[in-house]
Amino acid sequence: MKKLFSLLTALLLVFLAACSSGTSNGDGGSKKGTTEIDFYFPVAVGGDVAKIVDNLVADFEKENPDIKVNARYGGSYSETMTQVMAAVQGGNPPELAVLFSIDLFTLRENDVIEEMTPLFDKKYFDDFYGAFMANSKVGDKVWSLPFQRSTIVLYYNKDAFKKAGLNPDAPPKTWDELVDYGKKLTVNGGKDQWGLEIPSTGYQYWMTQALALQTEKNIMSEDGKKTYFNAPYTKEALQFYLDLSKKHKVMPEGTIEWATVPSDFLSGRTAMMYHTTGNLTNVKTNANFDFGVAYLPANNQYGSPTGGGNIYMFKGVPKENKKAAIKFMKFLTEPERVAQWSIDTGYVATRKSAYETDKLKKYVSDFPQAVIAREQLEYADSELATYQNGEVQKIFNDAIQAVLTGKSSVDESLDKAQKDAEKVLKPFQD
Amino acid sequence: MNNTPETYKKAAMLNHAPVTKNRKKLRSGSNQNMFAYFLLLPSFIFLSLFTFYPTLKSVYLSFYSGPMTRLEFSGLDQYKDVLSDEIFRKVILNNILFIIGTVPASLFLAMYLAIWLNKKMAGSALLRTSFFYPTIIPLIAVANIWLFIYTPQYGLLAKFLQGIGAHGPNWLGSQSTVMIAMILMIIWKDTGFYMIFYLAGLQNLPKDVYESAMIEGAKPFQMFRYITFPLLMPTTLFVMIVAITNAFKNVDHLYIMTKGGPDNASNLLLYHIYEAAFTNWDLGKAAVLTVVLIAVLLSITAFNYLFLDKKIHY
Numbered sequence: 106m107k108k109l110f111s112l113l114t115a116l117l118l119v120f121l122a123a124c125s126s127g128t129s130n131g132d133g134g135s136k137k138g139t140t141e142i143d144f145y146f147p148v149a150v151g152g153d154v155a156k157i158v159d160n161l162v163a164d165f166e167k168e169n170p171d172i173k174v175n176a177r178y179g180g181s182y183s184e185t186m187t188q189v190m191a192a193v194q195g196g197n198p199p200e201l202a203v204l205f206s207i208d209l210f211t212l213r214e215n216d217v218i219e220e221m222t223p224l225f226d227k228k229y230f231d232d233f234y235g236a237f238m239a240n241s242k243v244g245d246k247v248w249s250l251p252f253q254r255s256t257i258v259l260y261y262n263k264d265a266f267k268k269a270g271l272n273p274d275a276p277p278k279t280w281d282e283l284v285d286y287g288k289k290l291t292v293n294g295g296k297d298q299w300g301l302e303i304p305s306t307g308y309q310y311w312m313t314q315a316l317a318l319q320t321e322k323n324i325m326s327e328d329g330k331k332t333y334f335n336a337p338y339t340k341e342a343l344q345f346y347l348d349l350s351k352k353h354k355v356m357p358e359g360t361i362e363w364a365t366v367p368s369d370f371l372s373g374r375t376a377m378m379y380h381t382t383g384n385l386t387n388v389k390t391n392a393n394f395d396f397g398v399a400y401l402p403a404n405n406q407y408g409s410p411t412g413g414g415n416i417y418m419f420k421g422v423p424k425e426n427k428k429a430a431i432k433f434m435k436f437l438t439e440p441e442r443v444a445q446w447s448i449d450t451g452y453v454a455t456r457k458s459a460y461e462t463d464k465l466k467k468y469v470s471d472f473p474q475a476v477i478a479r480e481q482l483e484y485a486d487s488e489l490a491t492y493q494n495g496e497v498q499k500i501f502n503d504a505i506q507a508v509l510t511g512k513s514s515v516d517e518s519l520d521k522a523q524k525d526a527e528k529v530l531k532p533f534q535d
Numbered sequence: 536m537n538n539t540p541e542t543y544k545k546a547a548m549l550n551h552a553p554v555t556k557n558r559k560k561l562r563s564g565s566n567q568n569m570f571a572y573f574l575l576l577p578s579f580i581f582l583s584l585f586t587f588y589p590t591l592k593s594v595y596l597s598f599y600s601g602p603m604t605r606l607e608f609s610g611l612d613q614y615k616d617v618l619s620d621e622i623f624r625k626v627i628l629n630n631i632l633f634i635i636g637t638v639p640a641s642l643f644l645a646m647y648l649a650i651w652l653n654k655k656m657a658g659s660a661l662l663r664t665s666f667f668y669p670t671i672i673p674l675i676a677v678a679n680i681w682l683f684i685y686t687p688q689y690g691l692l693a694k695f696l697q698g699i700g701a702h703g704p705n706w707l708g709s710q711s712t713v714m715i716a717m718i719l720m721i722i723w724k725d726t727g728f729y730m731i732f733y734l735a736g737l738q739n740l741p742k743d744v745y746e747s748a749m750i751e752g753a754k755p756f757q758m759f760r761y762i763t764f765p766l767l768m769p770t771t772l773f774v775m776i777v778a779i780t781n782a783f784k785n786v787d788h789l790y791i792m793t794k795g796g797p798d799n800a801s802n803l804l805l806y807h808i809y810e811a812a813f814t815n816w817d818l819g820k821a822a823v824l825t826v827v828l829i830a831v832l833l834s835i836t837a838f839n840y841l842f843l844d845k846k847i848h849y
Contacts, residue, residue: 306796
């Protein structure tokens, strides 16, 4: 009996010990001259991003034998964010993480990221495209480095254009043309083919932002403390979003699922779509027709928000690790690597000098569609980012869907959204 | 274990002084209890770590608000905010609708299928398997399949409706149909699971009652109404608890299919908690919502076991 007791106790102790030792491994303490840093990254688009990152890490470690990088693949953006926040709360922050560029204010609010302005010189920052840096900066201070960035472009099916008697090399340039072309491209009331699809689940705020930018300007202030959800130009934008289906009948009614839009385009069920450049490689590999990529059509001007992820550096890590982390960031953003990253993933290269590398020059001349997104950057602006970003985004997203599903009018819905957003942002007003 | 000679020996050794029968029973009993508690210890540790501690921590956190790294005590204010929140009310209403939609229908179907498949007939094993198989598929996979069933224009359902000349709505994209679409999918997925419990329940029913009913000339429906249904009540109670709690737990599909939309039309409590905690990083609010969820689940279970249980004839 006694034996049994002690055996059980021993087993229990061993078990508990095993449990507790499991957690104490991962932190990046320095041992025997090598510095270990943690690097969390998400995989948001197709392509073998995890493998590409592993290769990058291997190259870096070869160049810097005294640094060991623990690349941690965190799943989707939000899963990665969850893991990073959990690590930070557990008192074991990673050195680096790639997170949504729009998480900036959430991370600032929690006071967990390191300012980057003093870490690099101005020339280095200036080489990044301004539209991408917009989500990294608050005032003059830089808080993150653009890494895997995207923007919205218009994809169109050239074969469908030909069939409808349209010039396949002249995509619509204005909203009027978009509607006009859309009508010509809608076959049998949409049963056989729709003229256009703008997705409206998950990222409808992003799409509405594009339409607002084309009308006048962005829907929030740069410091992330104000939103302009019920400004006249935002209302005009959302009205157009709705009119495309309700009035002009060139787009399906109700909400359109983000994930099925590319497959609709690839299977010829819609002749045009608004989607992220992150899908370029997917469309390129899978389209069995000739397709074009173009600027989003303008209302009063061209415009599109950027999107995607930036590299953040976290507070509360030893000085030695910080140095190693800076080295790794520099390594990741070298023009050659940025160019290769863009070719492999379809993301827009974040630095001007990347487009001067032979690699990217050659790629672009073989595949001119890839350069549209970069050219459109001139008219691009930052993605919706505010304090309490998740909640503000949800408020706006819900309002858009309420309009698109016909539950409430544009005025009513956006006025309410603005009121709700103001309430959420109230604690942050000076 | 408590019948081993060793236990007896030990009990005898502890009780070498002559004692009254009652006391003897008590002492050896507490000794045995100790051993039982010791055996329960591992699972108790895990329950504490992963259930009791998080529960208590949620209650604690629910009185705090603010950004994650700088939480401040706010007392009951946050409860007030949440309870007057429009989205919260909508989510609770949705959950009630979801329960009303899924539980009775899937229970009824499960019982019907079980009674039908309980008969010995050709192919009943195959049929049982085919009704059970949706249960084996993870909800995430199911959601991905049904996403394409519900897709407008070329989804399976749309194609079928076109075949009979009807024009289906945008099932997941319209506020009036999205809940129905979800409910149908969950019924499809869960019925087979509940059917298995009913099959097991049916197999334990006494045969002689049916024989005498048959001699008395009872009709099949009478047999069901007065014999099968009452005798299956314990199973029904159990399945009902599982089904109702499932209606609160099953939200994986929302992540794939609608993200709770359009405009919260399909949002459920647990998914709302997920949103509050992991997209808004509002831990305080998420904790309040969690406390609400725990309270709801506990009261459902308590109602079932303390009240309904007594009304059921075992």
